[in-house]
Each structure stands twice: as structure tokens, then as C-alpha cells.
Amino acid sequence: MTVTEDETRDLEADFERTVAAEGRIEPRDWMPEGYRRTLIRQIAQHAHSEIIGMQPEGNWILRAPSLRRKAILLAKVQDEAGHGLYLYSATETLGVDRAELTEKLIDAKQKYSSIFNYPTLTFADIGVIGWLVDGAAICNQVPLCRSSYGPYARAMVRICKEESFHQRQGFELLRTLMAGTDAQRAMVQDAVDRWWWPSLMMFGPADGDSPNTQQSMAWRIKRHTNDELRQRYVDMTVPQAAALGVTLPDPELRWNEERQAHDFGAIDWDEFAQVVKGAGPCNAQRLANRRAAHEEGQWVRDAAAAYAAKQARRTEGAAA
Amino acid sequence: MHSHDETDDENVYDALATADDDGRWAFGTGFDAGTAEIDAPVPDGVDRDDLATYCLMLADDALVASQRLSGWTTKAPELEEEVALANIALDLLGQARVLLARAGHLGAAEPYRGERSDGKGGCAGPQDDEDVLAYFRDDRAFRNVTLVETDLGDFAQTVAWLLVLASWRLALLRRLTGSRDPVLAAVAGKAVKELTYHRDYAAQWVLRLGDGTALSHARMQAGLEAVWPFVEELFTAHAVERRLVDAGVAVDPTELRWEVDAVLDQVLPAATLTRPERPAVGLVGGRGGRDGVHTEALGLVLAVMQSLARAHPEATW
Numbered sequence: 001m002t003v004t005e006d007e008t009r010d011l012e013a014d015f016e017r018t019v020a021a022e023g024r025i026e027p028r029d030w031m032p033e034g035y036r037r038t039l040i041r042q043i044a045q046h047a048h049s050e051i052i053g054m055q056p057e058g059n060w061i062l063r064a065p066s067l068r069r070k071a072i073l074l075a076k077v078q079d080e081a082g083h084g085l086y087l088y089s090a091t092e093t094l095g096v097d098r099a100e101l102t103e104k105l106i107d108a109k110q111k112y113s114s115i116f117n118y119p120t121l122t123f124a125d126i127g128v129i130g131w132l133v134d135g136a137a138i139c140n141q142v143p144l145c146r147s148s149y150g151p152y153a154r155a156m157v158r159i160c161k162e163e164s165f166h167q168r169q170g171f172e173l174l175r176t177l178m179a180g181t182d183a184q185r186a187m188v189q190d191a192v193d194r195w196w197w198p199s200l201m202m203f204g205p206a207d208g209d210s211p212n213t214q215q216s217m218a219w220r221i222k223r224h225t226n227d228e229l230r231q232r233y234v235d236m237t238v239p240q241a242a243a244l245g246v247t248l249p250d251p252e253l254r255w256n257e258e259r260q261a262h263d264f265g266a267i268d269w270d271e272f273a274q275v276v277k278g279a280g281p282c283n284a285q286r287l288a289n290r291r292a293a294h295e296e297g298q299w300v301r302d303a304a305a306a307y308a309a310k311q312a313r314r315t316e317g318a319a320a
Numbered sequence: 321m322h323s324h325d326e327t328d329d330e331n332v333y334d335a336l337a338t339a340d341d342d343g344r345w346a347f348g349t350g351f352d353a354g355t356a357e358i359d360a361p362v363p364d365g366v367d368r369d370d371l372a373t374y375c376l377m378l379a380d381d382a383l384v385a386s387q388r389l390s391g392w393t394t395k396a397p398e399l400e401e402e403v404a405l406a407n408i409a410l411d412l413l414g415q416a417r418v419l420l421a422r423a424g425h426l427g428a429a430e431p432y433r434g435e436r437s438d439g440k441g442g443c444a445g446p447q448d449d450e451d452v453l454a455y456f457r458d459d460r461a462f463r464n465v466t467l468v469e470t471d472l473g474d475f476a477q478t479v480a481w482l483l484v485l486a487s488w489r490l491a492l493l494r495r496l497t498g499s500r501d502p503v504l505a506a507v508a509g510k511a512v513k514e515l516t517y518h519r520d521y522a523a524q525w526v527l528r529l530g531d532g533t534a535l536s537h538a539r540m541q542a543g544l545e546a547v548w549p550f551v552e553e554l555f556t557a558h559a560v561e562r563r564l565v566d567a568g569v570a571v572d573p574t575e576l577r578w579e580v581d582a583v584l585d586q587v588l589p590a591a592t593l594t595r596p597e598r599p600a601v602g603l604v605g606g607r608g609g610r611d612g613v614h615t616e617a618l619g620l621v622l623a624v625m626q627s628l629a630r631a632h633p634e635a636t637w
Binding site: 051063065069075076078173176181183289290297298299306 | 395407455476
């Protein structure tokens with residue numbers, strides 16, 4: 001059956017009306033190809049970020065310095081695998097499957113958040129990832145709970161709830177370390193110094209350099225620009241840093257009474273470009289690890305498929 | 321047409337911007353001793369040190385197994401397995417924490433606090449007993465069976481290991497629900513449900529890999545062979561266990577063999593696998609893991625696990 005041009009126009013008008021009225025698009029609804037492609041790109045990138053993001057934190061599970069911290073970290077990394085699963089499921093409603101997306105990730109054809117290409121050098125990094133990185137992720141993700149695509153919005157509601165626990169555990173860890181020994185306090189400041197600027201880069205390029213933002217906002221996939229979200233993150237984080245007693249490494253950071261917002265220094269966009277291009281401190285390592293897990297797991301997945309096929313034949317045989 | 325629910329993202333941001341102590345942030349990471357308190361009195365006629373040592377045995381089995389399983393993080397063959405293995409590691413860690421706290425309450429942590437008589441650095445801060453015992457005890461004082469410290473090898477060996485471990489621990493803790501020590505009984509009551517899931521998870525994978533492809537079959541059989549030499553130790557009673565069996569507190573491990581065998585006799589043939597015929601690993605002067613005489617693997621496992629805590633003996637985290 002072919003859809004005539006008139007019919008397409010009607011469908012498109014319906015779609016636009018639904019989106020403009022803050023309605024939700026569901027998997028069986030008609031949607032423009034560009035909308036579908038944009039969603040797949042964005043949701044896959046988010047799913048990949050969850051999965052790659054397990055690596056920097058996983059680096060400290062075996063060495064977590066108390067059993068309670070070990071339990072929290074294990075649970076957090078497990079949540080991230082769970083988030084990856086819901087998000088890959090959301091992309092499946094758009095007609096792509098997890099295996100295909102995983103191949104694209106390990107072939108570096110799809111991206112993940114640049115932040116995970118930085119190394120976790122001390123245990124304080126675990127706290128800072130919770131506080132700053134999850135904090136930035138929440139700023140990005142809370143508005144997505146109202147995204148126009150139903151399965152994505154619903155996945156995000158659940159993910160945001162868990163992310164807010166993650167952020168709190170990070171903050172609580174840092175508060176404990178700041179109340180601890182001099183060595184622990186120094187560890188926290190060092191971690192903040194290393195993660196602050198990369199966390200600002202998590203919101204993506206400045207609005208003038210963000211090619212996809214405008215269309216995504218028109219489609220109500222995205223609801224705020226990169227710079228709006230970045231500003232909100234800075235304004236939210238500054239009082240938290242003061243409460244912790246750490247210094248954010250930006251001499252230009254100050255309250256602007258007129259704007260009722262914080263001014264902050266220029267982001268090193270060359271560094272961001274390098275990391276996005278694949279030349280960050282850990283890009284090669286992160287992808288190599290993900291590739292190794294995927295390739296070394298192939299025989300296990302093959303076995304599961306072969307077993308399921310045998311079982312299906314046995315059930316058929318028994319029924320015949 | 322589907323209407324939006326009223327998600328007010330401004331309020332969500334506000335809530336995040338305020339640091340408070342509502343304690344909601346760490347779901348499922350506290351530990352729950354069930355109905356009994358850690359400081360329940362030692363049952364009449366039971367030696368306090370024996371009970372502490374027995375708690376350490378069961379705690380160390382779970383702690384070291386959890387540490388080994390955690391090594392799968394980011395390396396599992398599929399995301400569902402990532403989630404499942406972390407879940408099992410968390411369950412075991414939870415079991416270990418209550419048992420270590422109980423052992424600590426019975427005095428087991430004291431030798432590792434402050435200046436130690438052997439001149440080694442002890443824990444110099446106000447750490448909880450569970451952490452003193454996990455991080456400041458040397459490998460020779462760990463009382464786990466050596467099965468749990470072995471390198472897990474590939475996924476096939478891991479599920480063979482888990483099938484044996486979970487079947488054995490389930491048989492043990494199911495009996496322990498009747499212990500005269502209320503803490504052991506409570507820990508066991510909670511753990512039985514967890515271990516039933518661990519055993520079933522492992523059995524499902526042993527079936528899939530054993531009866532999957534030729535390659536997976538070969539690897540599954542090899543995994544089982546690698547684990548086998550460490551099985552015999554599971555059914556060997558230590559003197560502490562024997563004394564506590566008589567006191568109605570502990571379970572006699574020699575009684576668990578038939579139950580583990582029954583599981584294996586059901587799973588292995590269905591998975592087209594053969595029960596290995598390999599000798600048990602030898603002991604050193606008759607002593608094994610329960611006596612603190614381990615394989616070479618444990619020292620390395622603990623070196624990694626304890627490195628950060630020991631670098632800051634005065635710090636709490």
C-alpha cells in the first residue's frame with residue numbers, strides 16, 4: 001500500500017498538531033522520518049552513555065574503601081546497566097535493535113557522552129561523578145520526561161528518579177570526605193578540579209554551534225537549549241560547592257546581580273572537540289573494553305540462541 | 321491522542337538543589353539483619369569465640385565470592401547478565417555485612433584496631449566492625465572456603481562456580497534457619513530466598529551453555545572441571561563447626577553433600593554434561609581455607625580490595 005502525497009500531508013499535519021498541543025507520539029503513530037532518526041540518534045547516544053559510563057565507576061568497585069560504599073557503587077553501576085536496557089528498549093519501538101546499536105557504538109559510528117572519556121583516578125572521583133556528572137545529567141534529563149515521544153518520556157521518568165539518588169549519594173560521599181582527613185579533603189578538591197570543566201561540556205556545544213537543537217525543540221524532543229541547561233546547572237551547583245567547602249576551578253565564576261545568574265569563564269571548546277573526535281584521555285580504552293566484552297560474549301549469546309531454538313523444536317515435537 | 325501528565329521539572333530541580341539528610345539516596349545499600357539484632361546474647365552453652373569464628377567463615381565465603389563476582393562488571397556477555405551478576409554480588413555482600421557485624425560484636429574486630437601486637441598497622445579510625453574485619457584483617461585470618469577465592473575464568477566457569485556455590489550455601493543456610501543463634505537464623509532466613517534465585521540463575525545458564533553449541537558445551541564442561549577440585553572442601557567439617565553443631569548453632573557441612581549432588585544430578589545430565597572425576601586440591605598439612613590456609617589467589621584478591629582502606633587507616637568513608 002502506498003501513501004499518497006495528500007495522505008502524507010494529512011499525517012504530517014496531525015503529527016504537528018499533536019506535538020504542538022503537547023500530546024505524545026506513540027510507536028504506532030505516524031511520524032516524520034527525520035523525527036524518528038533524531039530520536040534514535042539521541043536515545044541510542046543516551047543508552048551508550050549509560051553503558052560506557054559504567055566503566056569509570058566500575059574501576060573502583062573492587063577497591064571501594066568500605067563495604068557500604070562498595071554496595072552503593074555496585075548498586076549504582078547496576079542501575080546504569082538497567083538504564084541502558086530501558087533506553088535500548090525505547091529505541092526498539094522505533095525499529096532498530098540493541099545488537100545493531102551496539103555494533104555502531106563499538107565501531108565508533110555513534111557517540112556517547114564525552115565525559116566518560118576522562119579517567120577516575122581516586123575514590124573521590126566516584127563522589128564527584130555522582131555530584132557533578134549525574135547532576136549535569138539530571139539537568140539534561142528532567143525535561144526529557146516531557147519529551148513528545150512516549151516511550152522515551154516514560155523511560156526518562158524512571159531514570160531521573162534513580163539519577164537523583166545517584167546524585168545524592170555522590171554529594172553525601174563528598175560531604176563525608178570533606179569532614180574527614182586532610183588527605184581526603186585534598187582528594188576531593190583534586191577531583192573537582194579535574195571534573196568541573198568536563199561536566200560543563202556535557203551540555204554540548206554553545207547554542208550558536210549546535211546544529212540539531214532547533215529542530216529537536218520544535219519537535220518537543222528537547223525543551224531547553226544547551227546554554228540554558230548549562231546555566232541552570234552552574235546556578236544549581238555553586239551553592240552546593242559552597243556547602244561542601246570546595247572551590248570550583250574558575251576564577252571568573254561570580255554572581256551577576258543583573259542577570260540573576262552566575263557568570264562563568266570560557267569553556268575550552270578545543271578540548272571538547274578533541275574528546276568528541278575520539279582523542280580524549282580514555283576514548284580508546286573505553287571502546288576497546290566495550291568491544292572486548294561484546295566480542296568475548298558472542299559465544300555465550302550464540303549458545304543461548306541455539307539452546308532456545310532446540311527448546312522450541314522440542315516443544316513443537318512434543319505438540320505434534 | 322495522549323495527554324501529558326503534569327511533570328513540573330522546575331520543582332524537581334529545586335529539590336535537587338537543596339542538600340538535606342532525608343536518607344533516601346541509598347536504596348538497598350544499608351543492611352538488614354532481619355528480625356534479630358546484631359547484639360543478641362550468645363546462646364547458653366555456646367563459646368563466644370567459636371561463634372565469632374563461625375560468623376567469619378560464613379561472612380568470608382560471601383564477601384570473597386561477592387568480590388570475585390564484582391570483577392564481571394562491564395565485562396558480562398549481555399546487559400541482562402551485567403544486571404544479574406551485580407545483583408548476586410550485592411546479595412552476597414549484604415549477607416557478609418550482617419555476619420561481619422555479628423562477628424565484630426562478639427569481639428572479632430578488636431585485634432585489628434589500633435596498635436597491633438604483631439607490629440602491623442591496624443585500623444586507626446572509628447571504622448565500623450564490618451570494615452575493620454573486611455579491610456584490616458590479613459589473608460591468613462580469612463576463614464572462607466577456597467572455592468570462593470578462585471579466579472572465575474570465563475562465563476562458563478563462572479556459572480559452574482555459582483551453581484556449586486549457591487547450591488551448597490542454600491543447603492547450608494536453609495538448615496541454619498533453625499540455629500539457636502538468632503542472628504544466624506535471621507540472616508539465613510533472608511538469604512535462602514536470594515540463594516534460591518542465584519542457584520536457579522546459574523542452573524539456567526549451565527543448561528543453555530551445556531546444551532547450546534559445540535563450543536559452549538566444551539567450555540561448560542571445562543568450566544565444571546576447573547571448579548571441581550574445590551568442591552570436596554565444602555563438605556569438610558572444621559573443629560569449630562563440629563563444636564557448634566553439637567551446641568545447636570551451626571550446620572554440619574558433611575550433611576550437605578547429598579543435597580548438592582541432587583541438584584547436580586538433575587542439572588548436569590539435562591545440560592548434556594558429565595560429572596567430572598578430578599581429585600580434590602590437596603591441603604597443606606591437613607589445613608584448608610577454614611583454617612586460614614588458602615590458595616595463592618586470595619592474597620591478590622585482598623591486596624586489591626584492601627589497598628585504599630589500608631592507605632588511609634585513620635579515615636572513614
